[in-house]
Amino acid sequence: MNLSNLSILGLASDRMQWLSARQKVVSENVANASTPNFKARDVSSFESMLSGELSRDNGLVTTHDKHFTGVAHGTPGVREVTDRNATGTTLDGNTVNLEEQAVKAAEIGDHYRLAAQLYRKSYDLLTMAVTGNR
Numbered sequence: 001m002n003l004s005n006l007s008i009l010g011l012a013s014d015r016m017q018w019l020s021a022r023q024k025v026v027s028e029n030v031a032n033a034s035t036p037n038f039k040a041r042d043v044s045s046f047e048s049m050l051s052g053e054l055s056r057d058n059g060l061v062t063t064h065d066k067h068f069t070g071v072a073h074g075t076p077g078v079r080e081v082t083d084r085n086a087t088g089t090t091l092d093g094n095t096v097n098l099e100e101q102a103v104k105a106a107e108i109g110d111h112y113r114l115a116a117q118l119y120r121k122s123y124d125l126l127t128m129a130v131t132g133n134r
Contacts, residue, residue: 009126011050012119018046019112021075026104029083029096037093040083040101049077 022043032038086095 008122009119012115012122014050015046015115016112016119017075018043018049018078019108019115021078023105023108023112025080026101026108030098030101030105033094033096033098033101035094038096040086040095040097041080042083042085044079044081052077 025041025043029040083095085100087097087100089095
């Protein structure tokens with residue numbers, strides 16, 4: 001049985017995938033904090049991922065199931081974008097602010113824990129409904 005077909009479990013799973021992609025981008029920003037002309041990045045919104053606004057494969061649009069998308073990695077439906085909320089630019093053109101990235105990383109961790117707890121509790125409720133015991 002594929003549990004991701006259940007709405008609450010699928011939504012929590014999608015949220016955790018989006019948060020993982022966002023955490024990856026934040027860590028790349030931190031790693032490039034002293035790289036000249038590096039622009040801070042973020043990911044497209046979770047709402048755009050759910051609505052399917054972006055290509056689910058993040059690559060080339062295909063017209064046949066057997067066509068290659070040209071993408072070897074990435075989270076489906078999530079696109080990396082330039083962070084428009086980056087507050088300042090250093091003399092070397094870098095827009096990464098380590099304090100902002102630390103706050104984002106903490107928020108992402110909190111949201112991930114919440115989604116994981118929601119997933120676990122939903123699974124426990126489903127198990128209890130099916131088996132009658134915990």
